[in-house]
Amino acid sequence: MTNSSSFNLTYSDDLIAILSIDVKGESQNVLKESFIGDFNDLLDEIEQSDALGVILTSAKPDTFIAGADINMLKAMQDRESIAKIADAGYATFKRLENFKIPVVAEINGACLGGGLEMSLACHGRVASDDKATKFALPEVQIGLLPGGGGTQRLPELIGVVEALGMMTTGMHIPAQKAYRMGLVDRLSNKTYLRQASKDLLSALRQNKIKRNELTSSDWKNPTKLINHVLNRQLIKTKPVRDFILDKARAKVLAKTKGKYPAPLKIIDCVEAWGRDGMPLGFETEARLFADLVLSPEAKQLMNLFFAITDLKKERFISGRTKPKTIERLGVVGGGLMGSGIALVTAEKANTPVRVQEMSRKALDNCMNYAYMHLQKKLKRRRIKPAAAKQVQQRITGTTDYSGFANCDLVVEAAFESLEVKHEVIKNIEKNSPKGVIIATNTSSIPITEIASAAKKPENVIGMHYFSPVEKMPLLEIIKTEQTSDKAITTAVEFGRKQGKTVIVVSDGAGFYTSRILAAYMNEAARVLSMGVPVEDIDRAMVEFGFPVG
Structure with a gap:
């Protein structure tokens, strides 16, 4: 066994390298700056071994990787530091993608952000059907975009419409839906997850995995047929691409009123993927990722994230009184x-x-x-x-x-x-x-x-x-x-x-919420009394950022 600060490496009797993610000192696996170096060192070792395949798994219960360390992201104050980490991530995921033996991501629990992007760089993905298994690219919720190739590999794998839906909202996808979308190749009970991973490795070695191809039943399903042609072929043509992306931008603007730049930049990255292909798409993603990390919106959304995280840990009492168990x-x-x-x-x-x-x-x-x-x-x-x-x-x-x-x-x-x-x-x-x-x-x-x-x-x-x-x-x-x-x-x-x-x-x-609402409503009433039409007040507040005026 080989251990590092982020991984444990063992080999099974059938010559499978089991690379287990176990970030020390964390309850969940998160991508830290040291993660990439540790990962590449172990890939070096695997390359020198007789391993026939790699299973990338997690030693943490109910978590694959919960995403990047947001403290690390918040600490990046200039393009140079952002580029250093981003370039290392791109190079490592590209190495994983081109690894000489097949690599399967074995996923049980949360697979979020950079964790999902890492799994996308693997040759295959197996997920447990446990309710704790969720997939998401939630970077948009802290004002960012997926910065590890997600804006390029995700639409390539599942199609542009589904990919935009995931990335511009940060929605969590349960394992069953992920399988139907083609995000994962195999779905298994948690008990048999390891065997399912080995079976997928065997299929990959024999080149039996065919993605993005219609089955005989799909040809009889108009919806699947249209989606396949749209997502795999027509999206590469400018008129269709422009139509889909313009619709996506209009939908985003209807919700955000232009106050949040991240969803629009995600669409720009997908546009680059469809227009220029992945290599240039990665460059676009890296540039726009840096723009967002340094943006005031991202900084404040990260502050909000930390405030909510701290709030979840707050006990609100000074003593050690334990809560009563509520059984009904x-x-x-x-x-x-x-x-x-x-x-x-x-x-x-x-x-x-x-x-x-x-x-x-x-x-x-x-x-x-x-x-x-x-x-x-x-x-x-x-x-x-x-x-x-x-x-x-x-x-x-x-x-x-x-x-x-x-x-x-x-x-x-x-x-x-x-x-x-x-x-x-x-x-x-x-x-x-x-x-x-x-x-x-x-x-x-x-x-x-x-x-x-x-x-x-x-x-x-x-x-x-x-x-x-x-x-x-x-x-x-x-x-x-x-x-x-x-x-x-x-x-x-x-x-x-x-x-x-x-x-x-x-x-x-008024407690807290009604008390602050009162100040808001009093000011609105004062402006109304000055002769400003209520429609103008409502419109101004929506444009300022209040979603319901």
């Missing part, structure tokens, strides 16, 4: 907000939910909310039927409070009336376990006033979700002077399980 959530009120809270709890937190409503019809509407959401995901193949059924079965309802005796946390999403909420608080305490934590989803009523009706006000906390709950990432948690550390840390941890970005604020008028 109660929700009082099955309207729009209550239905959304129940949905993210069942789907993201994998936790059973008991919803209380006044009538069976209201409960049916709540259940249908989850059903329609899951049907959309099924139609788009973003969830398997068995998984969708499990999510739906986690949500149950009652017109009284039966089942609340098993709830560890109850969120009330009742009508915005202090009197109604006081009654709800009393009913929750009456029908739930002695130490139940009660969260209110109010957006306007002081939490202290709501908690005044509770026998144990220290167990009452605000959990202010935003609509629609399944789409809006923020969760505002509001503590009073009486709220216990146990209630705070429990609400924080459970909110994170629901997939939320959590902030904790003290009880006060």
